[in-house]
Amino acid sequence: MVNGQTQQASEIPPCREILVKSPADGPKEWTMIEMQGMLQARDSSDSLDGLDIGNLQMKKGDKNVSLTVGNQRLEGKIVDLSSPLAVMLKRKSEPLQGGQSATEYSIAGIIKKKIVFNHRPTVITTHYVSPMKDLGSQLE
Numbered sequence: 001m002v003n004g005q006t007q008q009a010s011e012i013p014p015c016r017e018i019l020v021k022s023p024a025d026g027p028k029e030w031t032m033i034e035m036q037g038m039l040q041a042r043d044s045s046d047s048l049d050g051l052d053i054g055n056l057q058m059k060k061g062d063k064n065v066s067l068t069v070g071n072q073r074l075e076g077k078i079v080d081l082s083s084p085l086a087v088m089l090k091r092k093s094e095p096l097q098g099g100q101s102a103t104e105y106s107i108a109g110i111i112k113k114k115i116v117f118n119h120r121p122t123v124i125t126t127h128y129v130s131p132m133k134d135l136g137s138q139l140e
Contacts (some may be wrong), residue, residue: 076117
């Protein structure tokens with residue numbers, strides 16, 4: 001019953017076959033990044049596609065990671081996911097018998113780990129020498 005009305009069996013869509021493909025050499029392993037807050041591009045574009053976000057640094061064998069974005073540094077760590085996630089691409093395939101096009105999914109990657117940044121960023125400052133520093137001895 002939906003909204004006080006009985007749903008008829010003819011309204012339920014039939015099950016369709018879903019085809020999932022994986023590359024012959026296996027899907028690539030991806031890593032997910034989890035952050036708090038929002039990333040915005042400096043210009044007014046709405047998309048971050050193709051933009052370099054920052055510099056991600058990690059030491060081999062270490063679970064600690066740092067991400068430098070502009071003048072801010074985020075400290076995080078690598079965490080194993082409790083269950084892997086599949087990154088899938090959806091495509092329409094050639095029509096099957098009966099004329100309907102089928103939906104085909106291909107596995108682009110498997111995510112087994114994520115990098116978690118759950119602390120506020122640290123502002124990076126550079127050492128600045130004031131030009132007024134040397135004037136102290138010249139003032140009377």
